Amino acid sequence: MSREFRRQHRDIKGLTFSGNATARFSTGAIEHRVTAGGDWYRQTLWSLGQRTRVGVAPVSFLNPVYGVNPVSSYDLSAGRRDLADTTAHRYGMFVQEQATLGRFILVGGLRQDWFDDRDEGDPKTSGNRLSWRVGGIVKPIDPVSLYVNYSQSFEPQDPGSQSASVGDPFAPIANCQIEVGAKGSLLGGRLQPTVALYRIVQNNILQEDPNIPPVGGFDQLRPLGEVTSKGVEFTLAADVTPDWVVTANYAYNDAQITQGVPGVVIDSSFGTRFPNAPQHQAGLWSRYQFPRWDLGLALGGHYVSKQSDRRGNQIPGYTIFDGSITKGLGFMDVMLRVENIFDKTYALSALDEIRGSFLGRPRSVFVELRKTI
Template sequence: MVIASSAVNGRDHCECLAILIRGGAQVSFSRAAMIASVSVIAVPAFAQNGSQEPSAATDEIVVVGRAQRLYRVEETTVGKAAEDPMNIPQAVQVINSDLFADQGARDATDIYRNISGVSFFSYSGVTFRGFRQDQSFYDGQRGNPFIGFSVPQLFNIDRVEVLKGPAGLFFGPGSPGGIINYVSKTPRDETGLRAVITGGNYDRVGISAEATGPIDSRGIVTYRLGGFHESTDPYRRNTQHKSRIGDAGIAIRTNEGGKLTLQATAYDNELQANRLRGVLVDDDGNFLTDIRWNANEKSDFLNLRSEAYQARYATTIGDRVTFDAGARYFKAKETQKYHEPRGLVAGNPDLVVREFRDQIRPVDGLSFMANMTARVDILGMEHKFQAGADWYDEKSVLQSRILRAGVPPLSLSNPVYGQAEGDAARAALLPYTTTDTRTKRKGAYLQDQISLTDALLLVAGVRYDKFDDGVTTSTGGDATGRSSYSDSDVTFRGGAIYKPRPDISLYASWSQSFEPQAAADQNGDAGGPFAPVTGNQVEGGVKTQLFNGRLQANAAAYRIVRKNIVQVDPTLPPINGIDQLAPIGEVTSKGFEVDLTTDITPDWVLLVNYGYNDTKITGTAEGQSIINAVGDRFANAPKHKVGFWTRYQVPAIGTAFAVGGEHVSRRISLSGQTVKPYTIFDASITKSLGIAEVLLRVDNIFDKVYAASGFSDRSGHFPGEPRTFLAELRLRF
C-alpha cells in the first residue's frame, strides 16, 4: 500500500475532516454546540497549514515491514498504566488502526478472527476462552455506549487491547475469559485530513472524514473532529441499517509532560426490521429455510441513540512517576419493536410462532478512575509500584410489554409480510413491565513489579472491590418486587517473567476474577446472600519480538476454574415456596493459543492465530445445568479456532493483494443443537492513486452458507453473511 511518508514510523498521523451527516435525524442542542465549537476552532488550524509550502513529507513511498513497523505495539494500557506487553505475565493482543485499515475492518465482529481464543456468540457478545463475555471497556473505564444488541464501531477507535484470562486486578468484576478495551482516537500534533467514500452490494453507501492537528502555532492545543455515515440493506428480508457517528476532541498541554484531553461522541443507529434473531435449524444444524428469512416485519425496528463524554488527564512527575485520572459519562437509549420467533407451530413444520415485543432500554453511567506508577530502588532492586482506584454508578431500565395472543405465525418456505401490522397498536394497550437495575462498583488495587535482575521480573498485586446491586420490578407503575445486595471481595495476581534476551519473554502467572451473584438470587428464603462467583487461572507462555520485531510469535497455555456458581440444591426443601440455592456449580476451561505475526519478506506479511479450548462442567447438582451450558459442555465454545491473513504488495505497481480466512470447529447451541463447523475466505486489493488509494474487498469468497453461532431451538442460529463486496476510496492529505 502506498501512503504518505508520515506513516512510516508505524502510525497513520493523518486523521480526517469531520463531515457530520445526520441524515435528517434530530441533533440535540448539546451535540450541535459541541460540534459547532470544535468546527470553529478547526478553521485556524487548516488555514495555518494551508499557508505552508509543500514539503518532502507529502512524497509517496511504499511502506515495507508492516509487522515490524505498523502492527508492532511497543506499549499497551490494558493494565491501566502504559507497559511493554513483554512485561505483562498474561497473554495480550493489541490490534491497531493500521491493521483495521489494511483489512477494511468496520466493527468489532471484523477483528475477532485476529484474536486467538475469541469467537462470535451473539450481537456484541463473544466466547472468550470458553466463557460468554458481553462486557467492554473504553479507555480503561466502564461505560460502553453500545448497550443491548448493538455492535461497537471502529471509526473512532485507535486500537483494541485484549487481556486474556482473569482481569479482576485492574478492572474489577468480570468474566474470567478476558476483557476487551477500546482505546479512542485522540487529537494529534501533526495536521492531517482523511476522507473515505464507501460503496458495495446490498446498497451499501457511506462517507466518513476525520481531521486532526494543532490549533495554535505552539501546538499547546490540538483537536480532532470526525464524522461517519453509512447505510445498507442487508441480506435478511425487510432490513435496512443506518449508522452515524460524530466525534470531537480537544487536547491541552497543561505542563511539561502533562496533557488534558476532552472528548465527546454521539452515536445514532437506525436498524429496520430488527432486533434480528436467527434462522431455525434442525438438530443437525441445517437451516430449515433460506438464510434471508426474518421473523420481523418491515415496520419493526431497533434504534440506538447514545452519547459519551470523557475527560482524561495524564502527566509525568520527574522521570520516575506517572499519574493519570479519568472521568467518563454516557447515556444511551435503545428502542425496539420487533417480532420474536418462538419455535414451530405444533404439528406444522412450516409455520413459526411469533410474539410482538415493545421494549425501551435507557441506560446511563458515570465512572471515575485514577492511576499512579512510581519507580523506586530498594536494596539494589527496582520496584515499579502501581496503584489505582475506580468508581462506577449505572442505572439501567428495561420497559417491556409483550403481545402473545393473536400474533400471526410466519411461514418458513413462503413468508407473507404485512399481516401483523396491527400488533404494535394492540401491544400499546398493555401495561409496561419495568425492571430498574442500579449497579455501583468501587475498587482499589496495588501492584509491585520487581526487577530482581535485568532478565528476571516478579509481579504481585492485590485488589479490593465493593459492590452494591439493586433491582426493582413493577407492572403498570405498581412495584411487584425488590431485591438488593451488597458485598465485597479481594482478588490477587502474581507472576514471574524471565527474559533470556530482550526480545524473548517467558512467563508464568496466577490470577483471579470474580462476579457478583445476581441480585435476585440473594433472597434470604433462598439461602442468600452468597459469595461472588470466582475464577482462578494458571497460565504460562512465551512472547517474542525477534529480528527487530519482524517476527512476533506468542504462545500461551492456561487452566481456568470457575466456582461458586449458584444452583438449586435438591437436597434442601423449599422455604416459603422458594427453592433453596447453593454455590455448587463449577466449570473448568483449559487450552492453549498461538499467535504469529511476521514479515516473510519486506513486502509480504503473514498473521496466523490458533486457539484450542476445552470447557466442561466439573461440578453441578444432578439433573441441573449451569447457565449457557448444555450437559457438560458450554454453548458456542469451539474446541478449535483458526484465523489467518496474509498481504503481499508489489511496489512497482503500488498495489497490495491480501487473502484471509477463518475456521471454527463444531459447537452446540443453548438448546443443544449442533452448530456446524465452517471455513470461510476473504480477499482484497489495495491500489495507490497518489494522494488516494482504493480498497476492493470481498468477504466469504465462495458464498458459503454457515452459522456464525447458535442460539436456541426457538429462534435458530445466527447465519453468517453471504458473499459481500466492499469498495473504499480513501483520500489523505
C-alpha cells in the first residue's frame, strides 16, 4: 500500500454564550412550564498542512516493516500545500412549553437558527431556518410512561464544505425524527426497562465524489441525497442487590439511501445501505460495590455487527471489553480504567479499499483522580 507523509498545524478558537429562563404557573388544573433562551457561537480555524509521497516507502499489509526511510528523507517541497482559514458563526433562539394535566404531559417548541460562515477567498454563506418539535407523555399507571415525539433539526455544513473549491456552497443538513416508546420503573424502581422505535430522515449529507478528479488539489463533494434510518432500541437496568447493578442494551438500525440527487452518481447511491451504519449493536455492563472497603469493580462488553464501506465492501464486526476498579481514599477517589482489555484489533469505520479503515483504540490504561468539593 502506498503511503503519504503529512505535517499539519491547526489553530482553533471558539467562543460560546448561552442562556435560558423558565417560568412555572398554573391555569386551572393545568400546570405550565415555559422555557425560552438563546445561544451564540463563533469559531475560527486556521490550518496549514503539507503532504508528499516522494521518498515515502510503501508498506505491506501482511508483513509491515516500518522505519525504512527516515522522515528527513521525505521531500515536502514536491508535495501539496493546504491552507484553510474559516469562520463559523451560528446563533439561535427557542421557546418551549410543557403542559401537565394529571397523567398527561404535552410538549411543544419552536427554534429559529441563523448562520453566517466564511471561507477565505469565497463569498460569505448565510441562511436561517425555523424548526419545531411536539410530543406527549401519558402514564397509564404510575410505574409506566408512554411517549411520542416529533422533532426537526437544522445543521449548516462545515465552512470548508461551503467553498467553491470543493464543488459549490451546499444546502444545510436538514433532519426530522419521529419516536415512540415506553419507559418503566418496576419492582420499586429496581427494574427499569426502556424501549423506543424511531425513524430519522436526513437530507444533504455530503460525501467525496470519486468519479470527479480533484480540482486544484481539492476533492470534490456532492450531496448524497436522502438517508432514512429506522430502528428499535431496548435498555434494561437492574439493581440486582443494593450493591450490584447490571445494564443491558440492544439496538437495531436499518439505514438506507432512500432518495438520490439528480445528476449525482457516487459509489453509495439510491437503494443501498448507508456506509458505516451497523445493523446490530449490543452491550452488557455490570458494577459491584464493596462498601466495607469502599471499592467498586466494573466490567462490560460492547458488540457491533459488520458494516459496509462506501463501495459495499464488508467491515467485520467486533466485540470489545472494558473494565475499571474504583477505590475511595477518604480525601479523594482513584480509578484504574482499562479499555479494550484483550487488545483486539478492529475497524470502527472505513472509507474504501484504497484509503482503508479507521482503527479502534488498542488496549489503553487510564488512571483518574476524583475529588468532590
